[in-house]
Amino acid sequence: MTTEPATRTRRSSGTTMAGNLRAKLIVFACFVVTGVTLLPIVMMALVAFQSDGESMAANPSFWPTSWHPENFTRIFELVPVGKYLGNTIIFAAGTTVLETITAALAAYAFARLEFRGRSLLFAIYLGTLMIPAQVTLVPLFIMVSKLQWLDTWQGMILPHAFTALGVFLLRQFFMGIPREYEDAARIDGANRWITFSRVIIPLAVPAIATLAVFKFIGQWNNLLWPLIISNSEATRTIAVGLQVFQDVNGTQWNLLLAAAAITTLPLVVIFFLTQRWFVRGITMSGLGGR
Numbered sequence: 001m002t003t004e005p006a007t008r009t010r011r012s013s014g015t016t017m018a019g020n021l022r023a024k025l026i027v028f029a030c031f032v033v034t035g036v037t038l039l040p041i042v043m044m045a046l047v048a049f050q051s052d053g054e055s056m057a058a059n060p061s062f063w064p065t066s067w068h069p070e071n072f073t074r075i076f077e078l079v080p081v082g083k084y085l086g087n088t089i090i091f092a093a094g095t096t097v098l099e100t101i102t103a104a105l106a107a108y109a110f111a112r113l114e115f116r117g118r119s120l121l122f123a124i125y126l127g128t129l130m131i132p133a134q135v136t137l138v139p140l141f142i143m144v145s146k147l148q149w150l151d152t153w154q155g156m157i158l159p160h161a162f163t164a165l166g167v168f169l170l171r172q173f174f175m176g177i178p179r180e181y182e183d184a185a186r187i188d189g190a191n192r193w194i195t196f197s198r199v200i201i202p203l204a205v206p207a208i209a210t211l212a213v214f215k216f217i218g219q220w221n222n223l224l225w226p227l228i229i230s231n232s233e234a235t236r237t238i239a240v241g242l243q244v245f246q247d248v249n250g251t252q253w254n255l256l257l258a259a260a261a262i263t264t265l266p267l268v269v270i271f272f273l274t275q276r277w278f279v280r281g282i283t284m285s286g287l288g289g290r
Contacts, residue, residue: 041264048072048258055254071258078249081259083233084241085266091226091237092219094157096212103166103211104204108196110167111174112182122171128164133224141228151231160219166211173207174200213274217267238263 043062047055048071050064075081110122140159149155177200185195201208223239230236236244242259249255 044257044264045261047253048261050254052252052254055252060253068254071254072262075245075255075259075262078255079241079245079259080233081238081241081262084236084238085263087235088220088237088239088263090153091156091222091235092216094153095160095219096215098157098161099163099166099215100208100212102162103170104201104208106167107170107174108200111171112179125164126168129168137224137228144229150229151235153235156226156229156235160222160225163215166215169211170204170207173204177203209274213271216270220263220267 046062046064047060049067049069050071051066051068054060054065110118144150144155144159147155149158181199181203182195185199190198221239222237223243226235226237226240227243230240238259242256242263245259246256
């Protein structure tokens with residue numbers, strides 16, 4: 001009679017110990033992955049404070065023997081970093097706003113409107129994700145050149161204002177919103193546009209914020225398209241500016257990484273400001289494994 005409760009106790013204790021060990025291993029693995037991920041960023045920050053000779057040494061040491069915070073001001077004297085950052089904000093923000101609007105409208109149509117060939121059209125549209133960006137680069141350049149949009153903001157922004165990934169992300173989220181909300185709005189006299197703007201959009205803020213963060217970060221780091229379209233400092237982004245700096249001044253690692261640290265800082269701030277919406281949107285949309 002007493003052996004069965006004791007056996008259950010031992011089994012429960014063994015299960016608890018195994019669960020605790022598994023949790024500790026997962027935490028340890030997370031720390032290892034985090035450390036490996038942060039290592040290049042730490043190295044970038046350390047080299048940015050080194051002297052010219054130390055950063056260009058044949059056998060460099062990542063820890064500075066003497067600290068040179070003036071590297072962060074020298075980079076502003078050599079290249080117009082402020083101008084490049086402003087251009088990058090215009091480019092990234094413009095494409096983010098436009099794609100968010102177009103993706104939300106298209107996603108709502110694919111998720112809620114009934115029309116012939118909807119599934120086929122969405123499948124074809126989604127299939128464009130498998131086409132590498134380099135394949136469409138030449139046709140886009142020819143189209144922008146024919147429109148005389150080279151070295152202009154519309155030429156840089158508009159070709160990146162429509163993507164299938166944003167439509168897919170928001171469509172998955174819209175399909176998870178109960179239709180009863182829309183039915184209630186229509187009973188109250190709301191038309192399709194009012195239902196979309198006042199019912200669906202407020203409920204989809206996490207997914208929209210996730211898409212906006214993805215788009216902004218991607219365009220902030222975009223090098224290929226601005227490098228091809230931009231021909232002057234009027235539209236040159238920071239990614240292109242770093243490339244131009246390297247071509248003109250050579251590979252001065254301390255200054256180059258100081259500029260890279262300056263360009264990375266806004267992305268870190270944006271992520272921490274939108275972290276709550278970002279994580280929520282990932283877990284509640286199609287990117288969360290649903």
